[in-house]
Amino acid sequence: MSAQTTxxxxxxxxxxxxxxxxxxxxxxxxCHGLNPAQWDSLRFVAQANRFSxxxxxxxxxLGTTKGTASQTLNALEKKGYLxxxxxxxxxxxxxxEITDEGQALLAEDPLNCLDLAIERLPDEVVxxxxxxxxxxxxxxxxxxxxxxxxxxxxCGHFEGATDNGNMRCGYKQAELxxxxxxxxxxxxxxxxxxxxDARIAEGDA
Amino acid sequence: MSAQTTxxxxxxxxxxxxxxxxxxxxxxxxCHGLNPAQWDSLRFVAQANRFSxxxxxxxxxLGTTKGTASQTLNALEKKGYLxxxxxxxxxxxxxxEITDEGQALLAEDPLNCLDLAIERLPDEVVxxxxxxxxxxxxxxxxxxxxxxxxxxxxCGHFEGATDNGNMRCGYKQAELxxxxxxxxxxxxxxxxxxxxDARIAEGDA
DNA sequence: CCGGTTGGTTTCGACTCGATACAAATAGAA
DNA sequence: TTCTATTTGTATCGAGTCGAAACCAACCGG
Numbered sequence: 001m002s003a004q005t006t007x008x009x010x011x012x013x014x015x016x017x018x019x020x021x022x023x024x025x026x027x028x029x030x031c032h033g034l035n036p037a038q039w040d041s042l043r044f045v046a047q048a049n050r051f052s053x054x055x056x057x058x059x060x061x062l063g064t065t066k067g068t069a070s071q072t073l074n075a076l077e078k079k080g081y082l083x084x085x086x087x088x089x090x091x092x093x094x095x096x097e098i099t100d101e102g103q104a105l106l107a108e109d110p111l112n113c114l115d116l117a118i119e120r121l122p123d124e125v126v127x128x129x130x131x132x133x134x135x136x137x138x139x140x141x142x143x144x145x146x147x148x149x150x151x152x153x154x155c156g157h158f159e160g161a162t163d164n165g166n167m168r169c170g171y172k173q174a175e176l177x178x179x180x181x182x183x184x185x186x187x188x189x190x191x192x193x194x195x196x197d198a199r200i201a202e203g204d205a
Numbered sequence: 206m207s208a209q210t211t212x213x214x215x216x217x218x219x220x221x222x223x224x225x226x227x228x229x230x231x232x233x234x235x236c237h238g239l240n241p242a243q244w245d246s247l248r249f250v251a252q253a254n255r256f257s258x259x260x261x262x263x264x265x266x267l268g269t270t271k272g273t274a275s276q277t278l279n280a281l282e283k284k285g286y287l288x289x290x291x292x293x294x295x296x297x298x299x300x301x302e303i304t305d306e307g308q309a310l311l312a313e314d315p316l317n318c319l320d321l322a323i324e325r326l327p328d329e330v331v332x333x334x335x336x337x338x339x340x341x342x343x344x345x346x347x348x349x350x351x352x353x354x355x356x357x358x359x360c361g362h363f364e365g366a367t368d369n370g371n372m373r374c375g376y377k378q379a380e381l382x383x384x385x386x387x388x389x390x391x392x393x394x395x396x397x398x399x400x401x402d403a404r405i406a407e408g409d410a
Numbered sequence: 411c412c413g414g415t416t417g418g419t420t421t422c423g424a425c426t427c428g429a430t431a432c433a434a435a436t437a438g439a440a
Numbered sequence: 441t442t443c444t445a446t447t448t449g450t451a452t453c454g455a456g457t458c459g460a461a462a463c464c465a466a467c468c469g470g
Binding site: 084093 | 416417419
């Protein structure tokens with residue numbers, strides 16, 4: 001018993017806090033006729049680069065199967081928030097695009113409510129939390145077999161700019177617009193595998 | 206490339222990070238034949254005080270209905286991880302108790318994996334995150350109509366110790382063992398409504 | 411041309427969850 | 441006491457989600 005085991009400020013309880021916040025965030029995301037998975041999908045498509053705007057990439061991101069992702073997309077498409085268009089290069093893949101309605105809906109993202117609460121926190125707290133969560137995400141991913149994801153700048157496949165001002169991805173063997181290179185990619189591969197705590201300790205890297 | 210708009214370390218993205226961690230944590234909780242709601246329930250019952258070890262309190266905690274909570278309890282009881290015993294004081298309520306099997310199962314809580322990742326973070330980062338998350342929880346709760354919950358020490362209903370060494374709760378008009386007074390309660394009512402950012406700024410309170 | 415692989419979709423079944431209706435016990439009032 | 445209202449928990453039903461598996465079409469290698 002001894003006060004240190006059940007104390008709420010225990011180190012152990014951080015995971016429970018995260019879990020609880022997660023459940024609260026999840027609960028918020030039943031609105032506007034969408035469910036959490038659908039909100040997640042809409043957000044993902046909105047911030048993914050063109051290689052990741054596909055059902056398969058969405059499935060990886062959501063940590064679910066392609067079949068389930070397909071159903072979620074069906075729901076969103078039926079509601080008119082996005083549409084699937086054939087890919088000119090590979091006729092198997094269908095490229096997902098947000099409609100104007102979808103874009104508009106994102107302005108009412110229920111997670112904005114969380115943002116509001118975050119606004120009230122001091123900047124340095126937010127920064128520290130962000131670093132910690134990033135480290136946790138990376139750690140969990142590598143530990144639990146999840147696919148990493150990130151932004152081209154820090155990606156091992158990134159081969160810098162080309163002559164015509166675009167960026168080049170060595171994995172897809174294709175070019176990316178500057179805009180796309182700043183968006184989420186499911187094929188992200190960290191350049192160096194950094195020691196998570198080292199990155200934290202350094203502060204800003 | 207003006208890193209400040211879509212940079213992953215943006216202030217805005219903290220909510221997305223939280224959401225993502227939440228989904229990862231959720232995904233982990235499909236194991237040992239339990240689902241996330243069942244894990245949450247088991248954990249809750251394990252750390253709730255005796256007033257909160259009931260189906261109704263669980264429903265409040267999970268943010269769901271009593272019916273759904275009842276089903277979750279059915280599943281857990283059928284699997285032998287807890288049992289419902291009649292309450293001697295009020296024949297309507299059924300008191301939930303963890304079995305030895307349930308207690309043992311908690312040792313394999315999939316969230317322990319998260320704890321492992323947390324272990325690798327520096328203490329001060331963990332502390333800051335905990336403070337931030339606590340503030341967020343409180344803020345979200347008050348904003349989104351959720352019931353607060355906490356531990357008797359800091360509760361407005363708490364009336365201190367009695368002669369026989371127990372604690373007294375003014376809300377339930379009943380006594381609590383010292384142990385119980387350190388556990389989770391669903392009827393928690395913060396003594397003072399503290400300014401969340403003020404509490405943060407002070408550091409350790 | 412022909413297997414093997416990859417990307418997506420569909421179908422099916424198990425399960426979850428919320429809404430509703432319901433039973434039983436309690437509380438309060440007349 | 442007796443009557444009603446409230447509280448606590450359960451059972452049932454239907455919509456919807458999700459994962460597994462089957463399936464199809466397109467790409468790729470020989």
